[in-house]
Amino acid sequence: MPVPDAPKRGEGKAEQSARAILARMRRRFLFGVALLLGIGCKTGSSENPTASASAAPVHESTPEPAERPGVQAFGAKLGASPAQPLSEILTRPDAYAGKAVTVEGRVLRACSRKGCWMELAPAEAGEGPGCRVTFKDYGFFVPTDSAGAKARVEANVEVTKVEPAMVSHLEQEGARFAAKSPDGSAKEVRLVATGVELWR
Numbered sequence: 001m002p003v004p005d006a007p008k009r010g011e012g013k014a015e016q017s018a019r020a021i022l023a024r025m026r027r028r029f030l031f032g033v034a035l036l037l038g039i040g041c042k043t044g045s046s047e048n049p050t051a052s053a054s055a056a057p058v059h060e061s062t063p064e065p066a067e068r069p070g071v072q073a074f075g076a077k078l079g080a081s082p083a084q085p086l087s088e089i090l091t092r093p094d095a096y097a098g099k100a101v102t103v104e105g106r107v108l109r110a111c112s113r114k115g116c117w118m119e120l121a122p123a124e125a126g127e128g129p130g131c132r133v134t135f136k137d138y139g140f141f142v143p144t145d146s147a148g149a150k151a152r153v154e155a156n157v158e159v160t161k162v163e164p165a166m167v168s169h170l171e172q173e174g175a176r177f178a179a180k181s182p183d184g185s186a187k188e189v190r191l192v193a194t195g196v197e198l199w200r
Helices: 011-035 049-055 086-091 164-172
Strands: 072-075 098-111 117-121 133-135 150-162 186-199
Touching: 049 117, 086 098, 086 133, 098 133, 117 150, 150 164
Parallel strands: 133 186
Antiparallel strands: 072 186, 098 117, 098 150, 117 133, 150 186
C-alpha cells in the first residue's frame, strides 16, 4: 500500500513541498478535533471511534536552534509581546484574559505521555501556584522530562473552565488542579503558547 505522504516518482520539489504542507495541516486539524472532543493526547480507545484516527499521526517536536547557547526553542520564535510577571497574571488573571504576553517561570511538570502541555510557576513559587501552558493548534510539544527547566513563553492568556472529564484525563497525565468544583470541573488560568524557550 503506498504511503500517502511519501513523495511520488517524478514529482518536483514544489509538489513535494505542497504535499508536506498539506500533510502537516491534516495532522494539526486531526489533533484539533481530538482536543475539541476531549480526547487530549490519548492513543485511542474502542469507546471513541475517532480517537484512533485522531491519534494516528505521531507529532514529535524537534527543538529549533535558539539564539542563546543551551536554550531549546519550540514553536514560533518569540516576538514582541510585552513581558509580564507570571505572579501578576496569576493574581489578576481576568485583567490579562485575551492578551498576548511574554512570561518567564519554572516548569513544574509536563504531560507524561507526549509533552502536549506543561505547568509553569513563577521561579520563586516553589511548588505553586502555577498555570497550564498548552500549544497553539497543537502545533508543537515540549519534552516530557521538561520539569525543573526554566522557561520563557509567549502566549495568549485564557481563563477557562475545564470540564470534569478533561480534569480527570489531565490528572492521569500528571496534572494538578488547585481548586476543583464539587462536580469535578475546575477553573484555570491557561497560557496558549505560540513559542517556548527552555533551558537548565
